[in-house]
Each structure stands twice: as C-alpha cells, then as structure tokens.
Amino acid sequence: MTPLNQEDQFAELVRLRRLFHRNPETGFTEFWTTARICEYLEPMNCSLMFGKDLQAALVEPERMEAQLNTKAYDQCLEKYPDDPWIPRFEGIPGVVVLFKGKKKGPRFGFRFDMDGLPIQEACAETHQPFKNGFASDTGNMHACGHDGHITLGLGLASLLSKNLEELSGEFYLLFQPGEEVLMGGRLYSKLGFIKDLDYFFSAHLGMSGPGMTSCGVSFFADKRLRVVFKGTSAHAGGAPHAGKNALLAACTAVNGLYGISRHSGGSSRINIGEFKSDNVVNIIPDHAEFELDLRAQTNPVMEYLLGRAENIIQGAALMQEVTHDIRFEAETETAPNSGEMVSEVRKACLDIGMKKEQILDRLQISGSEDATFIMNEVLRNGGKTTYIGIGSPSKGTHHNENFDIHEEDLPRGVNLLFQLAQNLSRTC
Ligand SMILES: [Zn+2]
Ligand SMILES: [Zn+2]
Structure with missing residues (x-):
C-alpha cells in the first residue's frame, strides 16, 4: 500500500x-x-x-x-x-x-x-x-x-x-x-x-x-409533523361566541403534547420549535399552526408517541370546534x-x-x-x-x-x- x-x-x-x-x-x-x-x-x-x-x-x-x-x-x-x-x-x-x-x-x-x-x-x-x-x-x-x-x-x-x-x-x-x-x-x-x-x-x-x-x-427515530388548525373569525367584542378559536386549540394541543407520559420501553423527546398564528388583536383567531418534532429510541415507542400526539391534537380541535390537519414533513428510522x-x-x-x-x-x-x-x-x-x-x-x-x-x-x-x-x- x-x-x-x-x-x-x-x-x-x-x-x-x-x-x-x-x-x-x-x-x-x-x-x-x-x-x-x-x-x-x-x-x-x-x-x-x-x-x-x-x-x-x-x-x-x-x-x-x-x-x-x-x-x-x-x-x-x-x-x-x-x-x-x-x-x-x-x-x-x-x-x-x-x-x-x-x-x-x-x-x-x-x-x-x-x-x-x-x-x-x-x-x-x-x-x-x-x-x-x-x-x-x-x-x-x-x-x-x-x-x-x-x-x-x-x-x-x-x-x-x-x-x-x-x-x-x-x-x-x-x-x-x-x-x-x-x-x-x-x-x-x-x-x-x-x-x-x-x-x-x-x-x-x-x-x-x-x-x-x-x-x-x-x-433515535424522528418524525417532524406540521399541525394546522383552522377555525372561524369573529368580532372579539361584538360576537366572540360566533368565532371558533384556532389559536386556543393549538395552545391546548401544545400543552397536551408536552404532557405525554414517557414510555418504559425506551427514551423519547418532544419539541415544538415553531408556532405561528398571524391574527389580529380584535378578531377571534381563525388560524394557528406549529411544527412538532417527535423522537424515540425504538420504533414501537415512536408508534406510541404518534398515537398519543394524534389523539391530543384531535381532542384539542374538538374542544374548540375547529378543524385540524397533520402533515408529515420528514422522518428518520432507527x-x-x-x-x-x-x-x-x-x-x-x-x-x-x-x-x-x-x-x-x-x-x-x-x-x-x-x-x-x-x-x-x-x-x-x-x-x-x-x-x-x-x-x-x-x-x-x-x-x-x-x-x-x-x-x-x-x-x-x-x-x-x-x-x-x-x-x-x-x-x-
Ligand atoms: Zn446536524
Ligand atoms: Zn450532522
């Protein structure tokens, strides 16, 4: 050589x-x-x-x-x-x-x-x-x-x-x-x-x-998801009851996601590093979205995280009567x-x-x-x-x-x- x-x-x-x-x-x-x-x-x-x-x-x-x-x-x-x-x-x-x-x-x-x-x-x-x-x-x-x-x-x-x-x-x-x-x-x-x-x-x-x-x-396996909530705008003073608050749904989801229990089958991570809600102060917000990063030591732990996350996002949308959409942005495997x-x-x-x-x-x-x-x-x-x-x-x-x-x-x-x-x- x-x-x-x-x-x-x-x-x-x-x-x-x-x-x-x-x-x-x-x-x-x-x-x-x-x-x-x-x-x-x-x-x-x-x-x-x-x-x-x-x-x-x-x-x-x-x-x-x-x-x-x-x-x-x-x-x-x-x-x-x-x-x-x-x-x-x-x-x-x-x-x-x-x-x-x-x-x-x-x-x-x-x-x-x-x-x-x-x-x-x-x-x-x-x-x-x-x-x-x-x-x-x-x-x-x-x-x-x-x-x-x-x-x-x-x-x-x-x-x-x-x-x-x-x-x-x-x-x-x-x-x-x-x-x-x-x-x-x-x-x-x-x-x-x-x-x-x-x-x-x-x-x-x-x-x-x-x-x-x-x-x-x-x-770790990694899944990056974009979560989008869509509601209905309304006058914040005149008719707040007519609005469907997407921002509130997104906030509820974020709190719930950070509260997912750890899994005994392996370590995991959850992060929401980006949150957007471009609305105006006197309007009930009709739009909010965030990007969710889920990481897990094994594929079964990832499946568990994903299942819980989907339920939490769906539940938050239901609470505020708004629609939600979950899109996969990127992922890796173990x-x-x-x-x-x-x-x-x-x-x-x-x-x-x-x-x-x-x-x-x-x-x-x-x-x-x-x-x-x-x-x-x-x-x-x-x-x-x-x-x-x-x-x-x-x-x-x-x-x-x-x-x-x-x-x-x-x-x-x-x-x-x-x-x-x-x-x-x-x-x-
Ligand atoms: Zn790097
Ligand atoms: Zn690198």
Whole structure:
C-alpha cells in the first residue's frame, strides 16, 4: 500500500475542511460544494455520477423532483458564472463516486453528508474558524461538522485512488445532500446499487469523547409533523361566541403534547420549535399552526408517541370546534448496527494504532440521522452495516454557533475508513 506522508496528509485535510467550512450550503442547495468535490475527484482513477445520471439511478427517479430547489440553483449559477461544474448538475446537488479495485470483490458504500445549517457563525476570537479567518459570514454555518465529513470522504478517495492495484472490490462514495432536512438519506437509499452493497458505513465527527471512536452508534427515530388548525373569525367584542378559536386549540394541543407520559420501553423527546398564528388583536383567531418534532429510541415507542400526539391534537380541535390537519414533513428510522461490522471497526481502530481504551463498541445517542434509511435498505438485502462515531473535543454543541471540530481528528477518521476498506477487501 502507498505509505502515508502524515504531515502532507494533515495539511491537505485541514485545507479541504477550511475550504468547505467557509462556504456552507443548506440542505439540497449544495451546488458549489458538489462542484468542489467533483473538481477534486475528477483527476483520480474513478467515475463520477451526478445530475440527471444520478437521478436516473434512483429506483423511482421522480422522487428527486420534490426535493429540488430551482431558485437556489439559479442563484448559485448567477453567483459563480465561470464555474465549469455547476451548470452540469442540472439543478441536482450531490455526487456518487465509484472506485474499482484491480480484482473482483465486495461492494462497499461509504456515505458523507455535506449540508450546513441556517445559523449565523460566532464572530469571537475564542472561535477558531473566526480567529483563523475561515468562518462563514453568509448566515449559514457548518455547525454539525459536515465540512469535516466531506473532508473524510475526499481523504478516503485519495487513499483508494492511490491503492487500487492492491484492493479488491468496488467502492461507492456517496456525497449526499440534505441530511439536516432528513430527506437526502431516504432519497439515496433508493439508488439502484444500494441493494447490492455488501458493506455500508457512515460516520459522524464529534460523537464520542476526545480521541475515542464508537464502532456502532444508534440513533433515535424522528418524525417532524406540521399541525394546522383552522377555525372561524369573529368580532372579539361584538360576537366572540360566533368565532371558533384556532389559536386556543393549538395552545391546548401544545400543552397536551408536552404532557405525554414517557414510555418504559425506551427514551423519547418532544419539541415544538415553531408556532405561528398571524391574527389580529380584535378578531377571534381563525388560524394557528406549529411544527412538532417527535423522537424515540425504538420504533414501537415512536408508534406510541404518534398515537398519543394524534389523539391530543384531535381532542384539542374538538374542544374548540375547529378543524385540524397533520402533515408529515420528514422522518428518520432507527437502524441496528451489524455485530460483525462493529467488530471490524474495532479491529480497524487497533490496526491504525488506537488503544483499547479509546474504542467503544456501542453508543446510543438521542440525535437522529437519515443514513439509517440506507442502512436499513442494505440490511434488508443481506448486506452489513454500522455507523461510526469519531470522537472530537468539539467546542459548543452540534447545531450551535460556536461549534467547531478538532482538525487533528480528521486523519484518524480517514485512516480508519481506509483501514476498514483494506481489511474487508482482503477477506474476499
Ligand atoms: Zn446536524
Ligand atoms: Zn450532522
């Protein structure tokens, strides 16, 4: 295998991470990001699938249409008129890269998410990206470390490209849009080749303690619902009895939802992070809506939460004689980690020089992750999978304006993924 020049590798990974950190793009608007990924990979010994070809690779290509953001694409074309890549995407962000080893062997999938969040990045000397001049000033921020994930993907691509002669099998690298909006993973799970994968891995930075790696991270299932109440407006002084108060129904529902009993079968979370009722002070409010986020450790606990939530919303509507509508906005599933793959990650950690005490087999976290759709698709078709947590002493929590990864952890992540590919490639 081509030996690593550690200093050069680290400098290159830091350069890439900072390039992407400076210009975050939110879910399904990652056109500039996809362009830089393609530009980096094109000279390598691989094939790229993007734009309409990527859409055509979906089992149901029309599924892509609902996610596309034409306005954002047009703005991006206008902002970067000389970019040779962006026009080639035809409005579709994301790219899948295939490296083929010299000999036949297993099919691998590695997924890297690449979207930022609508958060204004901290402007403080204590915030390393600001201090070193690569913080974003666009109102969007890589506050979940996906800039680091792209970097892990490009670092892995670079090692695969240099070592294809020694490797057996096919290596698909999925640079997936729209993780934070929980739609990209579901879409990519329907790419035709996913069902043929023998092994599928995804990883997140900052999950596990500093210097640690978790070999099998489990996530909560997540359902996001928009709840809309419609009533009847009336004069607040003259005829309040003639009105049907949608605002009151929504408030009653919110109180009830936060009061759902916990389930002994597993942990759960409930949050209402947005509430709208655009009415006027002297009119009985005829409209109110909110977005509800339900999370559960297991699918049965999620079913319980959902059932209770629906009853509470329906009951609140009935109390005020208003109508209600519940729409699913997005969701993720839970996905089991294959025991055999958890062991393989442990072995790869040891192979790259990590100590036993730095390796954790299992980690349950209460966040959610849309790679679970791809994991479940792989499992349904006989493949094996696990989700890896790459510990990093991050400043600020994920999704916070002060969030920052520890760049020193990037080489560990890249080398771990490559070691996994090497080890499993040899077993065929
Ligand atoms: Zn996130
Ligand atoms: Zn994330």
